[in-house]
Amino acid sequence: MEGSSETGADLSRAYFGQVVRPLLAAHDAGLEVAAARLGSGSDVLGFDDAQSRDHDWGLRLTVLVEDDRAPEIDALLESELPETWQGFLTRFATTWDPVVRQRVEVASAAGFAASRLGMDPSRGLTLPDWLSLTGQSVLEVTAGPVFHDGPGVLTRIREGLAWYPDDVWRYALAADWSRLGQEFPDVGRAGLRGDEDGSAVIAARHVRTMLHLAHLLHRRWPPYGKWLARSAARLPGGGALRIALHEVLRARDWRSRQAALADAAELLAMIQGEQGLPTMEPATEPFFERPHIGVREMAELLTAQIRDPEVRALPVGVGPAEQISDNVSVLVDPALRRRLVGS
Incomplete structure (x- = not known):
């Protein structure tokens, strides 16, 4: 054979x-x-x-x-x-x-x-x-x-094990949007200071978060890093997202890099609406008076829909274990994962 x-x-x-x-x-x-x-x-x-x-x-x-x-x-x-x-x-x-x-x-x-x-x-x-x-x-x-x-x-x-309960799903989605929002403008800010390498590193972090978010939006369990992008390409609409994220990774300057990131964020926000979840159009906006782009209150829209008091009491923007850490030694150990989520 x-x-x-x-x-x-x-x-x-x-x-x-x-x-x-x-x-x-x-x-x-x-x-x-x-x-x-x-x-x-x-x-x-x-x-x-x-x-x-x-x-x-x-x-x-x-x-x-x-x-x-x-x-x-x-x-x-x-x-x-x-x-x-x-x-x-x-x-x-x-x-x-x-x-x-x-x-x-x-x-x-x-x-x-x-x-x-x-x-x-x-x-x-x-x-x-x-x-x-x-x-x-x-x-x-x-x-x-x-x-x-x-x-x-x-x-x-x-x-x-088909999928998270609905409120846990919304909590995890909000955590990814929160993570994007925290550093989205920094892609432009680092570039404006002449640090294209730093801008690219931050953008690559966002690409990984967006690939994870795409799986969550389609109610698909995301695999570990080696197969994350390949798995995302199989999702409905994955081809368009793949093109947008390729533009982020190929960009040689911060302005084109943050523009491609914004395009990807808009695609994800559109998918969110198609899944019957609250969304914003556009999902991105100018960041104060600077030539940078930020993410609007996508996370807040989702957390406002959570009804389970136990889920509502969770720390905002933290998420499940794999959103807290990408350390392989931790993620393959169930006991360490439980410590991450405080149990």
């Missing part, structure tokens, strides 16, 4: 259907399982290519069983799987585990979800739970293809 265009998800589906499922049925014909390609890996998001195959790619699968049978099934697979299948090793080391072993991850549905999220979503999520989630952690449970779900538990968990 060297040189094959088959994706990791295709490979996992075939591996389950042709190897793992028959082996499980031979062991226990009545065994109910869910099977999917979940967890880490570009193939979970559908972004894998030939380069993806140099590590952590191959015969990976998630099998979910209930009634505390995960250790039994894991041991069965380790013992009974063939050494290779279709030219791929069934046992290999990974970047997080140097042990050479089979890579069908076996757990209960709730246990698997908790390993990614830091809590068991089948019990219902509290406000601190929602705030501690990252888009990537949710995608590791919800984005990958499901090949079979006999017990139905995985499907229910994925449905419960």
